[in-house]
Amino acid sequence: MTNFTASTIQQIDPAVITCCNYHRDYFIRIQKVAGYFCTIYDHVLSIASERLDKQGIPVKEARLLDFGCGLGLLGVYAKRNGWQQVSLMDINEHCTQNASTLAKAWHVPDLRIQKGSEEAVAEFFKGVPLPHVVISLDVIEHVYDIRQMLAHFKATMPEATLYFTTGAIAENPLRYRAIKKLQRTDEYDCTDELQTFSNNPFAGWSFRAMRRKIIQTADTKQCLSDSEIDLLITHTRGQHQADILQSVNTYLQTGALPPLLAHPTNTCDPISASWTERLLTVKEYHEIFSNCGYNLSVHAGAYNDITHTGIKKECLKLLNLLVKTFNLPQYSAYLLLEAAPQ
Numbered sequence: 001m002t003n004f005t006a007s008t009i010q011q012i013d014p015a016v017i018t019c020c021n022y023h024r025d026y027f028i029r030i031q032k033v034a035g036y037f038c039t040i041y042d043h044v045l046s047i048a049s050e051r052l053d054k055q056g057i058p059v060k061e062a063r064l065l066d067f068g069c070g071l072g073l074l075g076v077y078a079k080r081n082g083w084q085q086v087s088l089m090d091i092n093e094h095c096t097q098n099a100s101t102l103a104k105a106w107h108v109p110d111l112r113i114q115k116g117s118e119e120a121v122a123e124f125f126k127g128v129p130l131p132h133v134v135i136s137l138d139v140i141e142h143v144y145d146i147r148q149m150l151a152h153f154k155a156t157m158p159e160a161t162l163y164f165t166t167g168a169i170a171e172n173p174l175r176y177r178a179i180k181k182l183q184r185t186d187e188y189d190c191t192d193e194l195q196t197f198s199n200n201p202f203a204g205w206s207f208r209a210m211r212r213k214i215i216q217t218a219d220t221k222q223c224l225s226d227s228e229i230d231l232l233i234t235h236t237r238g239q240h241q242a243d244i245l246q247s248v249n250t251y252l253q254t255g256a257l258p259p260l261l262a263h264p265t266n267t268c269d270p271i272s273a274s275w276t277e278r279l280l281t282v283k284e285y286h287e288i289f290s291n292c293g294y295n296l297s298v299h300a301g302a303y304n305d306i307t308h309t310g311i312k313k314e315c316l317k318l319l320n321l322l323v324k325t326f327n328l329p330q331y332s333a334y335l336l337l338e339a340a341p342q
Contacts, residue, residue: 004080004106006034009073012105017071019094022194027071027098036304040137040334041077044163047299047338048133051161057132060084065131065160067118068139072099076108078135087112087131089124118152125156134162140337141168141280144240144273150292154341162294162339165301170263170279171330179277183265186276187237191269200271210270211236211244218248237261240273282330285337294339300324301334 010031017024030037052062059082066075069088072095079086088111090096096115103111114124125131134153143149153162169175185191186207193203202210211233215224224232228251235257236244247258268275280288282298289296300323305316323332 004038004077006038008080008106009034009037012102016101016105017098019097020194022192023071023094023098030071030073033304033307035306037073038077039302039306040165041074043299043301044074044135044137044165044336045078045081045083047336048135048161048163051338051340052132055132062133063087063129063131065089065121065134065157067121067134067136069099069113070095070137072096072102072111072113074135074137075099075111076103076106079108079111080106085129086110087114087124089114089116089121091115091117118149121152122156130157131160134160136163137165138167138334140164141166141278142274144268144275146288147292150289150294150339154293158341161341162337164337164339165334166337167301167334168277168279169330169332169335170281170284172332174331176279179279180265183267183276186269187265187267196269196272196274202271207237207267207269208233211239214241214244214270215248218245219252223252231257235260236270238266238268238275239270240268241270244270282335285335289337289339293342295342297338297340298329299336299338300327300329300332301336303333 014024014028014031017027049059052059062083063085064075064078064083064087066072066078066086066088069075069090072088075086075088088096088099090099093115096113099111100113103113114120116124134157140146150162153160167175168179188206188208190204190206193200196203202213212229215229215232215236219229232248232251236247238261239247239258250256263279266275266278285298286296302320303316305313305320308316323329329335
């Protein structure tokens with residue numbers, strides 16, 4: 001089996017993805033910068049390989065779970081480049097269907113692919129050797145409760161080392177401005193109806209409009225004033241539907257409001273429970289992982305100086321050099337979070 005390269009990604013006709021336009025268009029965007037995506041896969045897998053080598057585990061014997069696999073490219077890339085035991089999981093059924101379709105198109109056999117969240121990992125690996133490595137690309141910034149996810153991982157795969165990438169870095173001015181703008185759009189204006197659950201009755205609505213409807217529905221006796229509803233809408237930013245309903249119930253019984261989010265724009269889809277690129281600092285990540293029983297190492301990820309040209313390419317090269325020279329991961333293109341069990 002030949003290695004997996006950028007040209008391998010680009011040779012596939014996007015028309016094989018038939019579930020929806022959103023995923024097909026996303027694959028087309030990946031194909032345009034496939035060389036850069038391959039450097040990200042190489043970066044994550046090389047860091048994971050270094051730790052496995054220290055543990056005396058050859059890559060060909062290591063077991064890898066691509067959690068939140070999306071189109072499954074990382075898992076396929078790993079399989080085609082020496083990792084023999086690879087499993088893929090995603091909460092979105094379209095993603096697992098697409099991952100299976102693309103794996104077949106690339107003639108990659110023996111991939112275990114399953115729909116599910118962190119709560120389904122235990123069942124997925126029931127009677128099967130547990131992963132040594134869990135890799136999750138651009139997922140952690142969307143997870144509703146990171147601590148709960150880590151608790152599931154620790155209980156199910158206590159010896160596994162976890163690897164997360166995220167471009168949502170609160171300290172990085174090149175990142176946070178665009179992300180805050182997206183968060184404000186989702187919160188106040190409208191949302192992409194293709195990026196939520198297929199059965200979401202409020203698809204396309206702003207998150208505030210969704211929360212208003214949920215709160216009004218919970219107020220069965222219609223005793224809340226308009227000002228109280230507005231107050232609850234503000235205080236439930238960052239909550240999913242079940243927590244919103246609980247917050248309304250608590251307020252009706254006691255008058256107590258949930259605390260406001262400390263971050264000014266972080267916001268969450270009340271139906272899918274997916275955060276809009278939640279911005280966290282490097283310090284916050286260290287605190288979260290430490291409290292959940294992991295030692296966290298933070299690696300800087302490079303900006304795309306592969307597929308760009310001209311002045312932009314040279315500027316990105318310089319930026320990558322500065323980040324590397326002065327060890328400034330918080331100003332890098334993305335963070336690679338390496339979490340080893342304590």
